[in-house]
Amino acid sequence: MKKSPIEKREFYKQTIYIKRDDLLSKEFSGNKARKFYYFLENDFPHITRVVSYGSAQSNAMYSLSVLAKLRGWKFDYYVEHIASYLQENPHGNYKYALKNGMQVHIGQDIPILTKDDLLIEEGGRQKEAEYGLKILAQEILEWQEEQGFEELNVFLPSGTGTTALYLAKSFNTNEVARLKPSPPTVFTVPCVGDSEYLKKQFLMLEANEDLHPTILIPTKKRHFGKLYRDSYKIWLELQAKMGIEFDLLYDPQGWITLLENPQIFEKPTLYIHQGGLIGNESMLARYIRKYGEDI
């Protein structure tokens, strides 16, 4: 995997650096590429099939379809339910995952697996994600060194929290970073459940709380996948002022919460762009239907 660039921008008078993991590659990009990198790089002589489950519009589902295609594996994906509109008019992640050869199973139990099957947990929450996130941490530490920044704050919004957790763990266990006065601090905000849920997710992957990210609590409760006027507004502003398209599911909550915590900007701050842009196709259509092209 080539390194992703880091760009310097201004937003609401704050200087911010953006790690463009959305540009990692055309198909296999964002944090899912980091989380699944282990399965791209290592040998799995037995595996012939990937099995996973979750929602029919998930970014992880799409990235797994790319992984399976690249590796020549079959891909079986289990969903509880699919909206009939989506089934009749495939779009977004669902459409492109089907194009990549995904077989979707609706309302069925996951079959009994064999040694030829690779099971991926919903959203890619699993230990193997650490492998690719160590590489992301290394890229950031090298950049920090080049910039001559003594300290650094890193921010990214969380779903399962796997990306934020392994990034924080990698910084705190990296040999070079540990020699510094302090390794980068990772801040995150829950987008799927509340902070209790996110803490539990972290604990499932890492018992040592010293290695966990710092959780910020948003001032307003937003439900995952629902549409909010302020989320749409900030997404349009990010695009207009920085010329960068962010994801519509996680990044609006991310940017709103980051701006609610200006103390973070007292140190150089790096925002991780985690990709997810294919999913915007369906989210944006919903936003335009609700609020129009602009607000």
Ligand SMILES: *Cc1c(COP(=O)(O)O)cnc(C)c1O
């Ligand atoms: C999957 C995803 C996340 C959440 O990642 P976790 O590792 O589950 O916390 C955030 N942003 C985007 C764009 C994603 O696709």
